[in-house]
Amino acid sequence: MKKLLTIIIASLSLLNAQTHIVPEGFSGFSISFKNDRNLDFFGEGKFVRDSYANELGFSYVYDGIFGIDLNYAYSLFNRKEVYDFQVEDGASNSENQNFNFVKNFRTENADLGEKNFSIGFTYYLNESQSLFKQNLPLNISLGLGYGTKNYNSKALDFLNQDFYGKFYSLQVGIYKEIETNANFFIIPRFKISYNNEKNIYDIFQLNVDSNNFEKIGTNSFNVSSTLIEIAVPFMLNNTSIGQPFIEPSIQNKYGTTHIGLRFGFLF
Secondary structure (H helix, E strand, O other), X not given: OHHHHHOOOOOOOOOOOOOOOXXXXXXXXXXXXXXXXXXXXXXXOOOEEEEEEEEEEEEEEEOOOEEEEEEEEEEEXXXXXOOOOXXXXXXXXXXXXXXXXXXXXXXXXXXXXXXXXXXXXXXXXXXXXXXXXXXXXXXXXXXXXXXXXXXXXXXXXXXXXXXXXXXXXXXXXXXXXXXXXXXXXXXXXXXXXXXXXXXXXXXXXXEOOOOEEEEEEEEEEEEEEEEEEEEOOEEOOOEOOEEEEEEEEEEEEOOEEEEEEEEEEEO
């Protein structure tokens, strides 16, 4: 039973469609929390950047073939020491009073917060699958996710500017259970996700009569990205409140490296 339970511990990944790892016929819940930090291996700034992410996930798996996830995440992006803005002559170049609405806005703006709510669905092809005549050498998960995002910063507050978005993601994961001589199992996992997001912000125009800026509509731009993650989860001994697990990971996230640690329980 312990071996079977360990197969599901890689279930909640980065803020989009999730990768469950489940045995055939398993039905159950899991809850987890993850923190990751942005490391700058080759840059000129801090080695450990101020950027980070916290994620809370809840999932349910039905009969080992289908999973559904609900996920909330809060991220902070602050990757540079100095930020540049295109401003008119004599205008302030302060990072607290200007905002770059560009495709790499997570890099080009200071202290940018991002709240993310998402739902994900996953289908599994595991070692005991019957879709193909031959057994698969590796387990495979196929995921689809959809969610909303809302951004905040001192500059957006100063500009009285709403900035938000929607996104969808497609995901493929592979994993393999490896036995150890200890009282736990490890399941190395590789996941690649394609994400497309539409980000929306307000357009303002100066009203000559009132000498105030008024909202006249919205503008938007699309951002596509590929996220890659490698994780090695560990299942620990059972407790009275569930089966705890811990999962270190490394991830290419919006063009930079993030080191993460997830922990949670299976029920």
